[in-house]
Amino acid sequence: MAMADRQIIEEHDISLRGDVDAAACVSNVPSMARGACPSLSAPMITGDGLLVRLHPTTPGLTIGQFRSLAQAAERHGNGLIEITARGNLQLRGMTAQSMPGLAADTADAGIIPETGVTIEVPPLSGLDPAEITDARNLAALLRQQIAALDPQLELAPKLTIVIDGGGRLNLDAITADIRLKAARTAGNLTTWVLAIGGTAQTAKVLASLSAEQSISAVIELLKALAVFGPRARGRDLDVGSLRTHYQSPDVSALDIADQYVSPIGIHPLGGDRLSLGLRPSFGQIHARDILNFLAIAEDAGAHEIRSAPEHAMLVLGLGFEAAKAVQSAAADYGFRTRADDPSNHVDVCAGAGACASAFYATKAAAADLLDLAPELLDGSLTIHLSGCRKGCAHPANSAITIVGAPMGYGVVVNGSASSEPVAYIGKEELKFALAEINSLVRNNKVAGESTKECLTRLGTDAIVTALRQG
Structure with a gap:
């Protein structure tokens, strides 16, 4: 490593818990950078016009907000709406001239896109009775800490942090640069398992930390990555050095992957609450079909839509009989409704x-x-x-x-x-x-x-x- 790089690392104080040589915590920088995610301020050119990806700051959208978004997609684009593998919303077919109108309509609907480092939490956070803890709380604290950094860190555009409180619909299959997964200690306390790179099954586990320690650790890992420029990803951190620093060699053997549950289907949330999971056929649906479906869902009592990984969307607010009726109707509007559907x-x-x-x-x-x-x-x-x-x-x-x-x-x-x-x-x-x-x-x-x-x-x-x- 060049002396200048070593000096930069020392000046940024990369210690995670005490003194540690951060230069040993980073290996080779990736050979290829991936492009930034398309957004309202920076849409991506595709074969059918401009594409915008939205990750709202709220856990979900009200029926009214989703209706406004679908109307805006048809008014300013070609009407195609997609849900990505990570559960983000995408609108297609905009032009340079129509983008200001889309941004205005989105703002009027009260839909505020998330900015900064991508932090993902399970789609049913705060609602799932099986979760160990609500991951949104730790995510909010971490966002505040990152936003307060001065100067702001220059990180890889697609760098992702997953904070998973557990539960029925977890984020184990989502690839992350940095992962925090809630677990229970022998004394029935909540701890956060810190891991880097890959899915929950393939990630390299570093330590088991308190919530406060977790935030500090993630911030310092981000600082370490920033030193090496906007190409560095979690997989480039030196796992051996970090494990040695934490002095928890046994933690590397922890299994943080839970049993898989498809988001498609009816999920009980305790009492008479439930979530209806649907998937647009191959992740894409037209605004007209969404609008027709939303009318049926709203009449049945639905009040919120949350997007979810695996190109899924979750309908909240329905009773069991209403959910079965809406599930049946959804098939007529381009949704896959069964977890065992081959598609x-x-x-x-x-x-x-x-x-x-x-x-x-x-x-x-x-x-x-x-x-x-x-x-x-x-x-x-x-x-x-x-x-x-x-x-x-x-x-x-x-x-x-x-x-x-x-x-x-x-x-x-x-x-x-x-x-x-x-x-x-x-x-x-x-x-x-x-x-x-x-x-x-x-x-x-x-x-x-x-x-x-x-x-x-x-x-x-x-x-x-x-x-x-x-």
Whole structure:
């Protein structure tokens, strides 16, 4: 490390709990920076115009606010509304001329987008009787601490902090640079497990801390990342040095991943309260369908909509019978209503025609996948259809990813859209390739074996061989 860099680190006081050499806490800086997230102030150019991503400061939107947002999406854009894999709202098809009107309508509806470092909490925080603690409290304190820093830190645009209080709908599958997960001590006290990089299953656990210690630790980790510039991510922190500093070698073996529960379906919240989880088909729906659906939901008693990971939305305020009726009606307006719907296990980006970077029509390919490859969609794995190598719909690894390329498609096994494909197929061969992989599973799966287990047992070479034989 250059002397200048070491001096900068010392001047920023990177100690987490006492004196520690922060220079040893950071490894190599990433080789490639990812672009900033599109927002009202900085929309992104796509194939169908400008795209805006919204993460409101409130846990959810009232029915009236969501109605105003849908009307604004149709008035100032092409009316398409998306819910991302992380549960953010996206509006598509705006122009430079229509953006001021969208911003004005959003403000008039009282929808205030979150700014600064992304801090994510579970969608049912504060409502879920199964949660250990309300993560919003710690998140609010952390935002205040970050906002009070002077000067402000220059961090990676997509750096993400997850604060998870536990509960039925947790954020274990969300990739984070820094993660705080609530846990119970032997004395039934709340502690926060600090981890960096990856999902809850793959993150590197550093320590178990109090709420106050957690905020200080996260701030100092952010300072350490800022020293190394806007490319540094949580995965670049030196885990060994940090664990040594905390002097808790046993904490690295903690399992912070909870049992998975799909956001789709009816979730009890105690008493007569519940949440109805729905998913727009392939994460996208038109404003007109949303408006028709909202009218039905409001008449049934709904008062709030919260977006959720896995392209889902949660309807609050309904009784059980009303929720069943609204759930049934939702299917008529483009929503998937069952947790076991095969399409829930297909992650699809906007695709060609909607995104200028995409090389193929991903939603058409998803329809083909549902028709041609039912064996693959048993719920044990996710298949990612990505129009390009950016992998916007599913940044994490998938069992199988079909990546658009100039001459056709790349097939990635157990990797992300940016990973090196194990095989390439031509532009006219996608349907056949999907059918071949499906046949491979159908012909080789043994009794009681899932598709994921079957493909893991067969290995990558078997998939490549099936594609080449075809």
